[in-house]
Amino acid sequence: MLKIVFWNANGIKTKINEFRLFVNKYCPDAILLQETHLRPDRKLFLANYNSYYSYRANQHPQHPSGGTAILIRNNIPHNQIIPPNLRYVEACVVAINFKNQDPITLTSIYVPPTSVTSIFTFDIEVLLQISPNQILCGDYNAHHTSWGCNYDCPRGNSIKAFALQAGLEILAPSTPTRFGTKSANTIDFAIVKNFLYPYEIHSISELSSDHNPITLNFFLQYSIPKYPGKLKTDWKKFKDTLKNSEFINPHFVNTAEHLDSIVCRLEDEIINAKISSSNPVKENYIYHDSKLRELNSERNLARKMFQTYRDPVLKRKLNKLNKQIKKLDQKIETEAFTNELLNVNATDGTVWKFVTPFKKKTKSIPSLNGPGGIANTDLEKANFLAESLETQFTLNNITNPDTEELVADSVLRFRTKANSVCKDFDPPLPSEVLDCIKSLRINKAPGIDGINNKMIKNLPLHTILTITTIIHKIMTLGHFPSRWKTATVVPILKPGKDPTDTTSYRPISLLPSLSKIAEHLILK
Numbered sequence: 302m303l304k305i306v307f308w309n310a311n312g313i314k315t316k317i318n319e320f321r322l323f324v325n326k327y328c329p330d331a332i333l334l335q336e337t338h339l340r341p342d343r344k345l346f347l348a349n350y351n352s353y354y355s356y357r358a359n360q361h362p363q364h365p366s367g368g369t370a371i372l373i374r375n376n377i378p379h380n381q382i383i384p385p386n387l388r389y390v391e392a393c394v395v396a397i398n399f400k401n402q403d404p405i406t407l408t409s410i411y412v413p414p415t416s417v418t419s420i421f422t423f424d425i426e427v428l429l430q431i432s433p434n435q436i437l438c439g440d441y442n443a444h445h446t447s448w449g450c451n452y453d454c455p456r457g458n459s460i461k462a463f464a465l466q467a468g469l470e471i472l473a474p475s476t477p478t479r480f481g482t483k484s485a486n487t488i489d490f491a492i493v494k495n496f497l498y499p500y501e502i503h504s505i506s507e508l509s510s511d512h513n514p515i516t517l518n519f520f521l522q523y524s525i526p527k528y529p530g531k532l533k534t535d536w537k538k539f540k541d542t543l544k545n546s547e548f549i550n551p552h553f554v555n556t557a558e559h560l561d562s563i564v565c566r567l568e569d570e571i572i573n574a575k576i577s578s579s580n581p582v583k584e585n586y587i588y589h590d591s592k593l594r595e596l597n598s599e600r601n602l603a604r605k606m607f608q609t610y611r612d613p614v615l616k617r618k619l620n621k622l623n624k625q626i627k628k629l630d631q632k633i634e635t636e637a638f639t640n641e642l643l644n645v646n647a648t649d650g651t652v653w654k655f656v657t658p659f660k661k662k663t664k665s666i667p668s669l670n671g672p673g674g675i676a677n678t679d680l681e682k683a684n685f686l687a688e689s690l691e692t693q694f695t696l697n698n699i700t701n702p703d704t705e706e707l708v709a710d711s712v713l714r715f716r717t718k719a720n721s722v723c724k725d726f727d728p729p730l731p732s733e734v735l736d737c738i739k740s741l742r743i744n745k746a747p748g749i750d751g752i753n754n755k756m757i758k759n760l761p762l763h764t765i766l767t768i769t770t771i772i773h774k775i776m777t778l779g780h781f782p783s784r785w786k787t788a789t790v791v792p793i794l795k796p797g798k799d800p801t802d803t804t805s806y807r808p809i810s811l812l813p814s815l816s817k818i819a820e821h822l823i824l825k
Contacts (some may be wrong), residue, residue: 302518307333307409307438309479309489309512313370314343316509318590318630319597321347323508327516331397332372333409335440338365347372351665353381355393355409357508369409369439377525380678382406382431383668383801389413389421392428396677399523406432407497410439422463425492429467435494438517440479442488447486448473459491461670471495472517474504479512480608489515506605507597509623513608532579533812539578540761546570551770557780558773564782566787567767568750568815590633596626622752661760665790670801686792689803728773729822731765737818738765748813757814772819783815 306329310316313334324332324347332350339345340360345352357367365556371393373379382394392410396404410420429435444450445457448471453461464471473490489512491502499520504513548570554560600622607615645652669676671685714809741754760768775781788810798805 303331303521303523304329305331305333305407305436305438305517305519306514307335307489307491307517308508308514309335309411309510310338310508311329311336311510311512312338313337313345315627315630317318317345318633319508319626320592322594322597323514326349329516330374330377331407333393333407333438334370334372335368335409335411336366337368337370339368339370340365345370345372349375349540351375351379353393353395355384355391357391359391362799366549367391367411367413371395371407371409373397377458377785378793381665381667383577383675384431385427387424389416390424392424392437394431396432397505398678399525399735400491402523403434404438405430405434407811408437408439409437412439412441412443412456414442416442416456418459421456425460425463426467427798429494433495435492435519436496437492438490438515439490440512444486444488447471448490449475449477449733451486464492467494472500472502474502474515476504477513477608478504478515478766483512483611483653485611487607490515491515491517493511498571506608507601509600522762533582533619534575534579536578536759539574539759542568542577543573543764544761546574548767549558549766553773554771554774554778560774560778560780561782562785563771563785567764568752568784568813569770571752571756571760573749583634588628592621593626593629593633596622599625664794664800666806667800668795669803671803685803686806689806690790690808693804727825728776729769731762731769733822734765734769734772734818737821741814745814746811748811748816749787750784750815752814754814757818768815772822775819776823782816785813785819788812 304327306324306327310320313320326785331658332347337345339356341354341356344354351374352370352372354370355368356366359623360366368610369391373395378398378400379395380398382396384392384394389412392678393409394406395765396406396420398404410425410428425437428437441456441460442455443460444452444454446453447461450457463469470493471490474485476487478487478489479485487504489504497517501516501520503514504515505530506513549563549566551560551563554563558756560564587670599620603615603619603622606612607619645655666682669682673685676682676685679738707711709746738757738760741757743753743755745754747753771782790808791808792809793809794800795805795807
């Protein structure tokens with residue numbers, strides 16, 4: 302089941318703690334927000350979710366307004382799509398890429414009440430052309446009896462006519478979504494295109510906004526990659542597993558192909574031992590202030606009672622509770638930050654742990670512009686960056702026939718004399734391999750093999766001897782394993798450069814740590 306929540310927050314920053322309680326209660330796969338009132342320098346941080354934003358241009362410096370956002374569970378494959386220029390509506394777009402299924406495009410849309418009622422559907426038509434399977438959720442500020450309103454307005458008539466003409470389906474809850482002082486209407490709903498799955502949609506009487514959050518659940522089956530999260534490894538079991546593994550003795554290796562296969566087997570043995578010796582760590586309980594939880598429950602009850610009976614006394618009680626929650630929310634945020642500052646110690650290194658997240662903010666690569674168009678998916682971005690790096694690192698044409706012939710002859714003589722085989726040098730000892738392993742830093746990223754330095758530091762002596770023998774064979778055969786020459790290339794954005802330009806990224810390569818150990822001992 303695909304669980305979606307969309308909500309006109311009317312300013313999310315002051316409601317973040319109660320919003321976290323709501324998310325923990327309903328556990329949606331995707332959250333679509335409208336009227337976030339955020340600026341580009343303000344972000345939402347929600348555990349286990351990736352967030353994407355669109356901001357209103359030309360905001361008031363003191364009173365931010367507008368804006369949309371989408372939060373997606375980080376275990377769901379997805380990518381952000383930069384929509385075309387929109388004149389009348391605000392939208393944020395994300396595509397979900399389930400395995401063996403066409404991409405599903407989610408759009409958080411907000412139609413301002415000042416939009417031109419006769420032509421704002423042009424922007425909706427532009428959004429619908431992004432991909433075949435579309436789900437547009439948000440606040441349309443449109444009234445029509447077809448989705449439960451008491452009357453029809455020009456904007457509602459425009460959406461109704463456009464939906465009939467384009468073959469769209471409008472999904473709206475059976476109860477109102479926005480409650481004013483003397484009115485209740487359904488102006489928050491979803492528009493779907495080519496997405497014919499059973500669904501249920503409900504307006505939930507929770508959270509402190511004039512709009513109710515809407516839950517939209519589609520009953521479809523899909524598969525996502527399994528991420529175990531944090532793992533705890535039993536290093537004694539890890540060592541015992543490697544000791545008892547049936548591994549081919551590399552002493553009998555006599556060809557380059559055989560050496561490559563032995564290295565691959567060694568990597569598989571280490572990775573499998575790590576998997577069999579690790580168990581998921583139970584997630585820590587997320588603490589929520591008990592007073593805030595109590596006020597939320599009381600407020601939700603008062604909100605539901607007011608929306609049912611429309612009693613002004615209940616409305617005053619609801620407003621009072623909302624103010625109390627807002628003040629308590631701000632107090633909790635301030636006290637949490639103050640306590641964190643008080644616990645920072647300049648002598649034990651905790652100050653750097655506190656400062657680092659502010660200095661290094663990880664940013665995902667946005668959609669890239671290239672000669673072939675726009676890259677949205679990870680595969681498209683990788684291909685665009687690879688083509689850009691290939692162009693940047695193309696050698697200049699400074700050929701000289703005489704020099705090339707001299708170099709070719711020298712290389713040929715070097716190979717025929719078998720000088721590439723290190724027979725005149727003593728092979729490294731296991732003690733030297735151990736010395737290299739001891740000098741490794743455990744906070745370094747692994748290479749393509751996925752073997753990090755902490756795993757290498759916990760290898761048993763049996764495996765250390767195997768690695769030593771492999772290095773001996775590298776020197777005697779004159780062949781460095783192909784697997785150890787393959788690097789994982791990570792693009793890093795250059796400071797102050799446009800993140801949508803492929804030439805704004807520089808590469809860093811992550812080689813396997815075992816290859817670095819072998820290289821160090823061979824060059825020693």
